[in-house]
Amino acid sequence: MNLFTKSKSEEDKLIEGCIAGKRDMQRLLYDLYSKKMMAVCLRYAPTNFEAEDIMQEAFVKVFTNLQNFKKDCPLEFWIRKIMVNTALKHLRSKQLLTVSHEAEEVTNLSDTANLSEYSLDELMSMIQSLAPRYRMVFNLYAIEGYNHKEIGEMLGISEGTSKSQYSRARAILQGMLTRQEKNYNEHVISN
Amino acid sequence: MSSATNEKRGHLEDEFQRRMHDAEASPSPDLWARIDHDLTIQESKHYKGRMVLYRQLAAACFVLFMLAGALLTYNYNSKQSIDAGIAAMQLKTEPGGATEDIATVEDAPANAFNSVSGLPKQGQNSATAIPEKTNEHVVEKAAHASESINQTAIAGANNSVSKSINAGAVTNYTSSPGVGANAGADYSINRVAASEPTAAAVSLSSFSKSDGASLGTSSSSLFEMGRPYFQTARQAITSVPAAYLNSADQGRARSLVELSKTAVSDYLDKQTKAEEVVAITLNTTPSESKNEEEAAKDNRWSVGVGYAPSYFNQNIQMPGQMMGTVSRFSLLAGGPNKTDQTSDNMNEARDEFEANTDPAFSYAAEVKAGFKLFKKIKLLAGVGFTQNTARTKSSYIINQFVYKPGTEERVAMPGTTVFLPSLNNNFTTDSLSVNKTDDFTVNYRYRHITLPVGLQYDGNIGKDWFWYAAGGVAANFLIETTVMASTNEVKDVSYGHNDDSPFRKMQFSGNVSAGFGKRISNLVSVTAGPEFRGYLNSLLAEPDKALAPQGNPYTIGINMSVNYNLGMNK
Numbered sequence: 001m002n003l004f005t006k007s008k009s010e011e012d013k014l015i016e017g018c019i020a021g022k023r024d025m026q027r028l029l030y031d032l033y034s035k036k037m038m039a040v041c042l043r044y045a046p047t048n049f050e051a052e053d054i055m056q057e058a059f060v061k062v063f064t065n066l067q068n069f070k071k072d073c074p075l076e077f078w079i080r081k082i083m084v085n086t087a088l089k090h091l092r093s094k095q096l097l098t099v100s101h102e103a104e105e106v107t108n109l110s111d112t113a114n115l116s117e118y119s120l121d122e123l124m125s126m127i128q129s130l131a132p133r134y135r136m137v138f139n140l141y142a143i144e145g146y147n148h149k150e151i152g153e154m155l156g157i158s159e160g161t162s163k164s165q166y167s168r169a170r171a172i173l174q175g176m177l178t179r180q181e182k183n184y185n186e187h188v189i190s191n
Numbered sequence: 192m193s194s195a196t197n198e199k200r201g202h203l204e205d206e207f208q209r210r211m212h213d214a215e216a217s218p219s220p221d222l223w224a225r226i227d228h229d230l231t232i233q234e235s236k237h238y239k240g241r242m243v244l245y246r247q248l249a250a251a252c253f254v255l256f257m258l259a260g261a262l263l264t265y266n267y268n269s270k271q272s273i274d275a276g277i278a279a280m281q282l283k284t285e286p287g288g289a290t291e292d293i294a295t296v297e298d299a300p301a302n303a304f305n306s307v308s309g310l311p312k313q314g315q316n317s318a319t320a321i322p323e324k325t326n327e328h329v330v331e332k333a334a335h336a337s338e339s340i341n342q343t344a345i346a347g348a349n350n351s352v353s354k355s356i357n358a359g360a361v362t363n364y365t366s367s368p369g370v371g372a373n374a375g376a377d378y379s380i381n382r383v384a385a386s387e388p389t390a391a392a393v394s395l396s397s398f399s400k401s402d403g404a405s406l407g408t409s410s411s412s413l414f415e416m417g418r419p420y421f422q423t424a425r426q427a428i429t430s431v432p433a434a435y436l437n438s439a440d441q442g443r444a445r446s447l448v449e450l451s452k453t454a455v456s457d458y459l460d461k462q463t464k465a466e467e468v469v470a471i472t473l474n475t476t477p478s479e480s481k482n483e484e485e486a487a488k489d490n491r492w493s494v495g496v497g498y499a500p501s502y503f504n505q506n507i508q509m510p511g512q513m514m515g516t517v518s519r520f521s522l523l524a525g526g527p528n529k530t531d532q533t534s535d536n537m538n539e540a541r542d543e544f545e546a547n548t549d550p551a552f553s554y555a556a557e558v559k560a561g562f563k564l565f566k567k568i569k570l571l572a573g574v575g576f577t578q579n580t581a582r583t584k585s586s587y588i589i590n591q592f593v594y595k596p597g598t599e600e601r602v603a604m605p606g607t608t609v610f611l612p613s614l615n616n617n618f619t620t621d622s623l624s625v626n627k628t629d630d631f632t633v634n635y636r637y638r639h640i641t642l643p644v645g646l647q648y649d650g651n652i653g654k655d656w657f658w659y660a661a662g663g664v665a666a667n668f669l670i671e672t673t674v675m676a677s678t679n680e681v682k683d684v685s686y687g688h689n690d691d692s693p694f695r696k697m698q699f700s701g702n703v704s705a706g707f708g709k710r711i712s713n714l715v716s717v718t719a720g721p722e723f724r725g726y727l728n729s730l731l732a733e734p735d736k737a738l739a740p741q742g743n744p745y746t747i748g749i750n751m752s753v754n755y756n757l758g759m760n761k
Contacts, residue, residue, distance in 0.1 A: 021234065023227065030223055035215035042216055052222055060229045067691050073602065115206040120214050123207070142204040143211050150592065153533070153624070170203065 011075060019067050026063055033076060034059075037083050043127050043139050044087035050094075058086035084144065088155070091132055118180075126176050134169035141166050244697060251666050255572065255644065262562050262570065266491060492757040493561040493569070499722050501748025503553035503579040505635060505730060507610075508545065508740045536625035540587035540609040551580035551634060553746060555724070557643060561754065567649050571663065575641040579746060583610065583633045588680050590624050605682035608633050611674060631678035637694070637730065639667040645702070652707070659718055660705040667726070668697050698728040704750050714756050722750035 017025030037055055045051035061082050069078055115123060127135055136155065140146045141162075146154070148162040155162070557575030564570050589612060591604040609625075610633065645663015652658055672686040672694045686692030706720015725745040734741035 023230075026230070027223065027227075030226065034218055034222070036213065038216040038218040039211070039214040043211065052218055055218060056222060056225050056229065059226045060233065063226075063230055064233055115210050118210075120210065123210055124214075124216075127211075142200075142207045145208070173207075174203065 015066060015069065015075070018063055029062075030059060033079055036076070037079060039124075040080055040083045041087060042124055043143065044084065044091065044136065046128055046132065050090070054087045054090045055083065057090070058083045061086065080144075084140075088136070091136065115177075118177075122180075126173055129176070130169055130172060134165055134172065137162055137165045138169040138173070142170075247697070247699075248666075251642070255642075258570065258572070258644070265564075266562075491563045493563075493754050494757065495559045495561060495571075495573075495752050495754035497555075497557045497559065497575075497750055497752035499555040499557075499746075499748045499750040501553045501555065501579075501722070501724070501746040502550045503581055503746045504550060504744060505548075505579070505581045505637075506742030506744045507730065508742070533625050536587055536627060537589075537609070539627075540585070540589070540625055543585055543587060544583055544609050547584040549582055549584075551582040553577070553579045553748070555641070555746070555748070557641070557752075559643065559752075561647070564646075569647045569649065570644075571647055571661070572644040573642075575643055575665070577637075577639045577641055577667065577746075579637045579639075579744070581635045583608070583635075584630060585609075585633055586627055586630045588626050588628055588678075590626065592624075606680045607684070608674075608676065608681060610635070611684060628678070628680065631676055631681070633677075633681070634673075634675045636671070636673045636675065637669065638671040639669055641665045641667045641700075643702070649708070655710045657708045657710070657716075658706070659708055659720070660703075662703045663701070665700050665702065665724075666697060667700055669694055693731050693733070695728055695730060695732040698726055698730075700724050700726045706750065708754075716754045716756075717752070718754065719749065719751045722746075722748055724748075 014025055014029055018029055034055070037058070038051065041051035041054045041058070042048065045054055058079075062079055065082075069075065127138065130138060137151060140151045140154070141148065148166065149159045151157075151162040151166075152159040157165075555575055555577040557573055559571045559573030559575075561569045561571050585608055587609060588606045589608060590606050591612075592602065643663055643665035645661055647659055647661035649657050649659050668688070670688045672692055674684045676683060686694060688696070702722060702724040704720050704722035706718055708716050708718035710716045723745065724747075726743050728743060729741035730744055731741050
């Protein structure tokens with residue numbers, strides 16, 4: 001269910017109810033966005049438990065700061081931004097954003113990939129297996145849609161560093177996909 | 192080369208975004224319960240914060256209410272308090288006098304009755320014995336106050352008339368003016384034969400004029416005792432049997448009329464003398480004393496209008512390293528890439544704010560009611576309005592951005608300066624950049640409604656000139672905060688009273704001032720002098736959460752006021 005399918009007035013009523021502290025309205029908002037936001041948190045967090053911690057903290061921020069929502073962007077986008085920033089803060093506090101050496105093991109591979117053959121859980125596992133910093137840059141660039149200049153400003157790194165880290169993350173994922181495909185083909189041939 | 196390096200999205204990115212952007216995953220069922228618990232805790236904290244505010248408001252209202260009630264009570268009871276105070280003062284200067292006077296008045300009926308009731312038994316000769324006995328009693332009791340003797344005699348007479356109705360003779364005790372308490376009362380006794388032998392009325396009154404010394408020590412008591420004195424004389428007249436009044440002896444009736452006239456005139460005379468003594472005590476003439484008493488009663492209230500242009504220091508500083516503080520939340524804290532152009536500009540903007548923030552024209556306007564607690568101390572309370580302003584000459588603009596997912600649409604937040612971001616953390620901002628532009632001015636304006644209460648002490652310098660010193664506290668309610676820039680690139684920000692703003696909604700302040708005043712007339716006076724007003728809290732509601740260190744703001748200005756005394760003659 002998506003709020004975009006709901007009328008504007010209903011969304012306004014929902015927001016007003018949440019600002020007024022009505023718990024049933026807050027629960028409704030949570031039910032509307034919890035699944036999507038859980039997927040967002042899972043992409044940034046290494047485990048399900050930490051993803052739920054991030055989501056819990058982020059939703060509390062959503063409800064306590066909803067009066068600051070200016071309606072100049074979709075509510076889902078605003079909530080997603082809070083999820084992402086909370087995830088960044090969470091990972092910083094956990095000291096998880098350390099440089100990995102995985103990038104040394106891979107090289108640029110072809111840009112051909114067909115992800116339709118992979119389940120969502122498989123794709124999520126691939127992303128979660130990335131080192132935290134690579135995972136962060138990959139999520140921000142490939143999925144959230146930021147460019148490297150903005151990612152650099154967000155994370156306090158240079159644009160070049162962001163590009164470099166993304167390149168390594170991308171190569172790691174391509175390597176995973178290639179290995180998975182190779183294993184799959186070998187399995188099919190052996191059978 | 193990857194697509195990332197070329198700033199172009201490749202097939203892999205599109206595939207991941209298509210599959211992952213709108214992906215869904217189910218959280219654990221108990222997650223909402225945890226969020227609900229956290230929200231409850233947050234609301235509890237918020238509720239406690241509001242309760243603190245309400246408690247402060249309730250305390251302020253209670254204090255104001257009690258002050259107003261005390262003032263009203265004091266005002267309505269002022270005359271009685273003055274009289275009681277003077278009486279108490281006289282009691283202290285006359286040890287045991289008044290107490291004994293009262294005791295004498297209470298004991299007098301019995302004494303007089305006893306003495307008069309003995310008349311029939313003692314016959315004619317007893318008439319002389321009675322006043323002597325009474326005189327002894329009076330002299331004994333009136334060692335300190337001669338008027339108590341009179342009270343004793345008069346009160347006793349009233350009682351004696353009713354009690355000695357069967358005495359067979361009417362004994363009228365009238366006194367000739369005595370020489371004073373020390374000399375005792377000089378009684379002349381007129382024994383009048385009753386027209387009805389079985390009825391007798393004894394009217395005893397003794398009026399002795401006291402000397403000045405005696406009045407000087409018991410004048411207030413006399414003043415207060417005048418009323419029962421007069422009433423007793425009237426009762427004495429009405430208590431006379433009708434048979435006696437109907438008798439043909441006009442001389443006896445005239446004697447009673449004269450008696451009452453004497454009582455009235457003597458009462459008035461004593462009242463005048465009492466006023467004279469009060470006037471002597473206060474070192475004024477009787478007429479002046481009366482005028483001052485009326486003036487003190489009428490002149491207690493005043494109203495005033497004040498205006499105070501001032502210098503305002505908002506006392507908001509910048510963090511030591513603005514960009515360093517931002518980087519504290521970044522991934523590369525302390526890393527080699529943090530000193531880029533934005534970082535340099537941010538630090539320059541911070542330095543510029545520190546160096547170029549100056550006070551601007553600020554003012555306070557108040558309407559106050561004054562109530563004189565004492566001759567020179569006045570309680571002031573009222574309502575006012577303050578507008579405090581500061582100004583920064585700046586040349587740096589901070590732009591913040593957010594990006595819509597999937598579309599790469601860059602949404603720019605309204606431009607701002609280094610001031611507002613230093614007050615809080617915009618966790619929804621994706622990025623920021625600091626750019627240098629032409630010089631522009633940023634004004635910070637804080638408007639408060641104030642409820643001041645304080646004390647003012649006045650001291651005379653000359654006939655028309657006086658000095659004053661005042662101090663007090665005020666509750667200040669923030670009604671508007673505005674940050675205005677002279678360039679269109681920076682958006683003006685305004686917070687109303689009900690808006691969610693980082694600034695404190697209500698704060699207390701203390702103020703002290705001193706200066707000189709001039710009485711233009713009996714009604715109007717003007718004052719002027721320096722005033723310091725210090726706020727007891729910082730401007731921010733949660734200064735601990737702000738990047739910038741917060742101090743308590745203050746103002747220094749000149750207070751000018753016009754006061755109008757109520758109830759005085761021109």
